[in-house]
Amino acid sequence: xxxxxxxxxxxxxxxxxxxxxxxxxxxxxxxxxxxxxxxxxxxxxxxxxxxxxxxxxxxxxxxxxxxxxxxxxxxxxxxxxxxxxxxxxxxxxxxxxxxxxxxxxxxxxxxxxxxxxxxxxxxxxxxxxxxxxxxxxxxxxxxxxxxxxxxxxxxxxxxxxxxxxxxxxxxxxxxxxxxxxxxxxxxxxxxxxxxxxxxxxxxxxxxxxxxxxxxxxxxxxxxxxxxxxxxxxxxxxxxxxxxxxxxxxxxxxxxxxxxxxxxxxxxxxxxxxxxxxxxxxxxxxxxxxxxxxxxxxxxxxxxxxxxxxxxxxxxxxxxxxxxxxxxxxxxxxxxxxxxxxxxxxxxxxxxxxxxxxx
Numbered sequence: 001x002x003x004x005x006x007x008x009x010x011x012x013x014x015x016x017x018x019x020x021x022x023x024x025x026x027x028x029x030x031x032x033x034x035x036x037x038x039x040x041x042x043x044x045x046x047x048x049x050x051x052x053x054x055x056x057x058x059x060x061x062x063x064x065x066x067x068x069x070x071x072x073x074x075x076x077x078x079x080x081x082x083x084x085x086x087x088x089x090x091x092x093x094x095x096x097x098x099x100x101x102x103x104x105x106x107x108x109x110x111x112x113x114x115x116x117x118x119x120x121x122x123x124x125x126x127x128x129x130x131x132x133x134x135x136x137x138x139x140x141x142x143x144x145x146x147x148x149x150x151x152x153x154x155x156x157x158x159x160x161x162x163x164x165x166x167x168x169x170x171x172x173x174x175x176x177x178x179x180x181x182x183x184x185x186x187x188x189x190x191x192x193x194x195x196x197x198x199x200x201x202x203x204x205x206x207x208x209x210x211x212x213x214x215x216x217x218x219x220x221x222x223x224x225x226x227x228x229x230x231x232x233x234x235x236x237x238x239x240x241x242x243x244x245x246x247x248x249x250x251x252x253x254x255x256x257x258x259x260x261x262x263x264x265x266x267x268x269x270x271x272x273x274x275x276x277x278x279x280x281x282x283x284x285x286x287x288x289x290x291x292x293x294x295x296x297x298x299x300x301x302x303x304x305x306x307x308x309x310x311x312x313x314x315x316x317x318x319x320x321x322x323x324x325x326x327x328x329x330x331x332x333x334x335x336x337x338x339x340x341x342x343x344x345x346x347x348x349x350x351x352x353x354x355x356x357x358x
Contacts, residue, residue, distance in 0.1 A: 001249055006164065006241040020048055024182075047182070056178045069234035078233060081172045081189040088193035098138040099337045102198040103129050105143045106205030106216035113149040120303060120316050121213075124266055125204045127323060128330040132202070135334035142194055144215035147187070154185045158221035161244075162228070166252045166358070167236050168244035171229030173222060175239075188222045195226065199340070200262040200293065200333045201285075204326075207269035207277050220284060227288045228254035228358050254357035259289040260347060262336045264297035264329040268322070270309065274300040291347060294332035299325055 015023065024044045033040060050058070057075035064070050091097055107121035125141060132139045146153045156176050162169040176186035195201065205216045212220065230236065236244040263285045267278040278300035282292065292298055301322050304315030316322070339345035 003242060003246040003249060006245070015051075017048055017052075020051055021045075024048075050180050051182075053180070055180045058179055063234045067234040068232050069237065072234035072237060074233060075174065077177055077189075078170070078172070078174045081192070082231075084189065084193045085172055085196055088196035091197045092199065095341075099136070099200075099334075099341060100198050101132045101137045101139045101200045101202060101333065101337070102194050103132070103139055103141045103202045104204065104216070104219075105141065105145060106203065106213045106219075108145050108148045108213055108215050109206075110145040110149040117313070119145065119206065120268060120312060121204045121206050123313075123316060124268065124322075124326050125202075127326045128202045128204065128264070128266070131327050131330035132334050135331065137200070137334050137337060140194055140198070142191065144213070144219065147215045147218070152185045153187055155187050155191075155215070155218040155222060156183050157218065158224060161239070162224050164241050165244035165248040166228050166254065167230040167247040168239065168241060169225045169229045170233045170236075171225040171231045171255075171257055173225050173229075174233050188219075191219065191222075192226070195223070195258060195261075198261060200264070200337045201290070202264045202266075202330060202333055203281060203285075204266045204268075205277065205281070207267060207273040210273035210276060212267075212277055212281065220281075223258075223288075226257045228252070229257065231255065231257075252357075256289050261290045262293050262333060262340065262345075263290045264293045264333045265299065266326055266329060267300045268303050269300070270302065270304065270312065271306055274302060289347075289349065291336075291345075293329070293336040296325065297329045297332045297336075299329055301325070 021041075021044045024047050025040060028040055057077065059076045060073040061076060061079070062070065063072045063074040067074070091100070103125050105119070105122045105125040107119035109115045109117065109119035109121075111118045122143065122145065125143075129139050129141055147155060159175050161175065172192045173188060176188070177184040203216075205212045208214065211217065230247075235247060263282075265278055265281050265285070267274050267281065269277070278298060282298050286292070303319055303322060304312045307315055336345055
């Protein structure tokens with residue numbers, strides 16, 4: 001089969017120098033920066049040079065042995081992220097190490113910024129954390145509300161490289177940082193190892209307009225490289241779209257980098273959409289070959305159904321049933337993790353590969 005040419009034709013987003021400089025300097029609107037106006041304009045000139053020359057990854061080294069193209073100039077940022085994944089995978093596979101769980105709070109609400117109040121998701125995630133720890137599972141909490149409340153916390157959107165060709169989507173993601181576009185401070189290189197080292201994950205999210213929360217969706221989209229992503233960027237010479245198409249058409253094995261981990265999901269809503277959101281998250285995880293922890297580990301509930309938002313925490317205080325259900329979902333995750341390590345929980349799909357991977 002001939003390799004198709006990548007389709008082109010979208011309007012260019014490129015800025016001229018005047019617009020670039022204005023946008024760059026707009027982040028220094030505080031009058032306190034006025035004394036450094038000359039210095040900032042000089043720095044803006046350096047930033048313009050990087051932008052106009054497209055220096056996405058200005059610090060590189062030769063890939064070296066073990067890569068398809070040892071002479072390729074590979075980003076130091078990506079190499080460091082790759083090494084972090086290798087170390088996390090070693091921790092995951094160590095039979096003498098502790099069982100590990102990752103609890104994810106998917107709500108963007110936090111008392112430390114505009115909403116002025118903690119989220120119910122955080123409270124439910126805390127119940128899960130405490131239950132897992134009491135069961136002897138080493139537990140890490142990933143609080144996605146920090147995207148909205150902590151300086152420099154960012155998850156940039158997925159650029160959908162996978163849809164051009166699977167090998168163009170690198171594991172871990174190499175789209176960021178992109179210094180020429182100012183796309184830095186990306187959190188995902190810290191998040192990927194948390195998923196990799198974990199034996200189980202416990203996800204909690206509210207319903208936002210019939211969907212998962214925006215922080216949760218950003219993370220989910222950027223996890224695409226964990227399911228079929230290419231662990232060797234030199235194979236595609238970085239982001240060479242046609243080369244990636246060529247590699248996929250040779251036959252791609254869609255490596256499932258998180259296969260076999262176990263999960264629990266809790267979705268809570270105020271008025272509508274909880275069941276659909278729970279299904280979408282569970283289906284996403286199962287598609288990546290993660291395994292549900294048990295019959296009570298996939299939960300969708302309403303807290304203070306059609307009641308005022310102002311009293312929603314009071315509604316959660318009174319709803320001891322959902323608190324107990326979250327505890328059960330976490331306990332089932334802990335029991336499943338122990339059963340898997342003891343060889344009592346099998347993966348029913350072993351040796352039964354689908355003819356169509358993705």
